[in-house]
Amino acid sequence: MxxxxxxxxxxxxxxxxxxxxxxxxxxxxxxxxxxxxxxxxxxxxxxxxRGEGAPMSSAQIRHLEEMDNGGPLDIKIEKTFVPAKCTNQAKRLDFITFHYKVFTEDNKKVYQTYGTGPVTIQLGTGMIMPGLDKGLKGMCPEELRKIRVPYRMSRKSKSKVWKHIPNDENWLIFNIEMIEIKPYSPEIQFKFLDLNEDSKLTNQEVQDFQKKMKKEFGKTWKNENIDNVSAAAYYIKYFDVNGDGDVTEKEWLKIMERDQKLINDSKTKEKGRKRDPGIGWILDFNNDGIVSYKENDEADERFESGPTLLPTESKDEL
Incomplete structure (x- = not known):
């Protein structure tokens, strides 16, 4: 022919x-x-x-996830450099500081923190996309990693810190340089909450902290009916041992110690997410260490009623 x-x-x-x-x-x-x-x-x-075209829709991606050995797509980690000595590895609740470069799937650089300053977050508290929250765990200071994050684990609210990261890519590729890891402690947690560094928390300061989390990191209440005013009032009453309207570091540490003991002694663990040591600490009404779906759904009403477990000077309780 x-x-x-x-x-x-x-x-x-x-x-x-x-x-x-x-x-x-x-x-x-x-x-x-x-x-x-x-x-x-x-x-x-x-x-x-089939030819190249626009990025796949979320429905198409979910279909591909179902075809991936029957399970969802997960992050992929490549350890580019690991220091010979690792003083401590990043774990949930630690405060970590890192630089990153982010690329699209076709290796186009979207943004980098070099030149503007590194990012500091608390791991496992909703301050970063789920994929990076998972991928940053176990890192050492000075370690370099390449973390590939699939669409389903890259979702996040737009905010000041994350505004440069696109929300609609099939995969995002992050080159991470870990700068510093501060292991969690109640004392460091209080300093994180104490915005003006005067060793006490006020009602307005608690509200300002929540506004800061939303503006900078996109972190909000899971229950949309919760407002910062009622939550702050509840929070202060929950920790204010002497009833003067403010919460000193000493008072805060005493109540946290009390609650941690209740968590350790709890025999039942409901389904939900782990307790947040920040303002969200008050959502765990039964002090079992888990914020259940029911507790989250009822939180706005319970905040209006006030805490049933009140702080006290009793040595037996504190």
């Missing part, structure tokens, strides 16, 4: 396939033959060609 004849046959078949896809109505193909209404001639081969 000559090249010109081959090209003619291909064009003829393409025209017939196109006609067969035209709304299923009865029509004549280019050869003048009548084809069956409602479909294409079964003798005509149909070849499907």
């Amino acid at each position: 000559t090249r010109s004849l081959l090209i003619f046959v291909v064009l003829l078949l393409s025209s017939q396939v196109y006609c067969g896809l035209n709304n299923g109505a009865s029509s004549k193909d280019v050869g003048g033959r009548k084809r069956q209404s409602g479909g294409i001639d079964e003798n005509i081969p149909v070849i499907e060609i």
